[in-house]
Amino acid sequence: MLEAIIFDMDGVLIDSEYSYFEAKDSILKDEGIIVPSSYHSKFMGTSYLYTWETMKKELDLSQSADTYIKEMINRRKEIIKRDGIKPIKGAQDLIKRLKSAGAKLAVASSSPLTEIEKSLTEIGIYADFSIITSGEEVEHSKPAPDVYLLAAKRLGVKPKNCIAIEDSPNGSIAVKKANMVGIGFANPDYPTLDLVSDVVVNTFSDLDYVKCQAIYQQFAK
Incomplete structure (x- = not known):
């Protein structure tokens, strides 16, 4: 599940x-x-x-x-x-929808912890995440799975029971190596990248917890 x-x-x-x-x-x-x-x-x-x-x-x-x-x-x-710090279009609303639906949320970023905290606070979603993990806290950077595995460990869940959302090739590989279901975000404002995610979306406007559960059920191993 x-x-x-x-x-x-x-x-x-x-x-x-x-x-x-x-x-x-x-x-x-x-x-x-x-x-x-x-x-x-x-x-x-x-x-x-x-x-x-x-x-x-x-x-x-x-x-x-x-x-x-x-x-x-x-x-x-x-x-x-x-x-200023610019949120990705639709990202704040997606986080609020998922949180309202009872989803357990975390961040696994390669950025320094202080930068993660500052950025998420400024766009008003820091408090919506149960766990924040930074690349500073692990030995190997993405595409190694370390930061995702640390996030799952801190959440107290199995990696295989997680979805991870990434926009970069290295990040999508890290998700696969962590044995998580991957949703790739292909930002239409940037060049197309080679993502190895299970599903790729180019907008967050129609993504919600029900659709995340359906994607998980389709691709979970």
Whole structure:
């Protein structure tokens, strides 16, 4: 039976990917490096450390990963100050519908815990989640299943009795590795990504607890 629904945050609950892209692009341009936007897509759903350690190797960057992480965080703060934290269209209403239906909800994000708390609080849904888990708390970043398995453990449920909602290839792989039923969110405002989710939706407007239960029953193993 379906016991819990677990959400990624970036790209699923908040529209943050553009700010990561912009912050990273500006840092790389300062280094004299220009990459296509598709380059950043492969890091969606992964931790800051994994992202910058990989970029450092691939692009032969001169400074430490930690230095770039701090600079990215500072530049994102300026972007968010300029634009505010933007919820994904329909995400807040979906969370409220699921909560009202009695669903047990959690977040499993690669972002730092303080950033998760701040973002969810600002868009008014932090209190709707029973559990929050961060990539900082696990050894391996997505596409490893660690953060999802930790969320299930804290919820006191079996991973196979969970649905997880993801928007990135790495995240959707993590869901599969965790043996959870996966719903992929393909944001129509961004390039199409290769999700391995059981079901892919491009809007949250017609998703509710009844439909989540039906999806779970169809794909649960």
